[in-house]
Amino acid sequence: LTQDDLKKIAAYKAVEYIESGMVLGLGTGSTAKHAVDRIGKLLRQGKLKDIVGIPTSNLDSHPVVDLAIDGADEVDPYLNLVKGRGGSLLREKMVEGACKKFVVIVDESKLVNYIGGSGLAMPVEVIQFCWKFTASRLQNLFQESGCVAKLRTLGEKAEPYVTDNGNYIIDLYFKQSIGDLKAASDSILQIAGVVEHGMFIDMATTVIVAGELGLIVKNK
Numbered sequence: 001l002t003q004d005d006l007k008k009i010a011a012y013k014a015v016e017y018i019e020s021g022m023v024l025g026l027g028t029g030s031t032a033k034h035a036v037d038r039i040g041k042l043l044r045q046g047k048l049k050d051i052v053g054i055p056t057s058n059l060d061s062h063p064v065v066d067l068a069i070d071g072a073d074e075v076d077p078y079l080n081l082v083k084g085r086g087g088s089l090l091r092e093k094m095v096e097g098a099c100k101k102f103v104v105i106v107d108e109s110k111l112v113n114y115i116g117g118s119g120l121a122m123p124v125e126v127i128q129f130c131w132k133f134t135a136s137r138l139q140n141l142f143q144e145s146g147c148v149a150k151l152r153t154l155g156e157k158a159e160p161y162v163t164d165n166g167n168y169i170i171d172l173y174f175k176q177s178i179g180d181l182k183a184a185s186d187s188i189l190q191i192a193g194v195v196e197h198g199m200f201i202d203m204a205t206t207v208i209v210a211g212e213l214g215l216i217v218k219n220k
């Protein structure tokens, strides 16, 4: 089974949670895409009806979302997540924070022992003004964890990546666990210039993991 096969298996399992008439928040990553495709097929077959699918960017029209389905970059043993390597962490966090249920779909490669444990980025969305200063404050915050802060850039010219909200992303890389996530979150958000970060703490209600040995469903 390829990683994409596993993503599809997890996504199709999540779609089983959908009932006709629901307002859905749908994610934007490659795993969530399989869920969107599956929902489309069930709607065409008439197996699902009256679904309002709001892409992760339209809460004004539907302030209450019955169910959000989205991928993640990391999942720790307590169902805390890292999201945002696709750049949409702010809007995803807004929509998924407004949901009654938030079902996360991942292949087993996303499972970590602690947040940051993959050694890959934990994104922080920051305003463009004095981003270097903000990056150095973020790096200093987690120096005991061997944190390195890097501006996310695009292409050969290494232009700064700009989010849908016109902000920059500072990617944080940790060598060790940052310990208490809530405390880490509070200290990040207290820095003026920080908009939001990619740790989704205590937000997922269900995580569906597809692995070589089959599907695992973890409920909060």
Ligand code: DER
Pocket (backbone or CB within 6 Å): 027, 028, 029, 030, 031, 032, 070, 071, 072, 073, 082, 083, 084, 085, 086, 087, 088, 089, 092
């Ligand atoms: O939150 C994100 O941006 C992540 O990329 C997450 O959605 C996982 O994306 P993937 O399913 O394409 O790995």
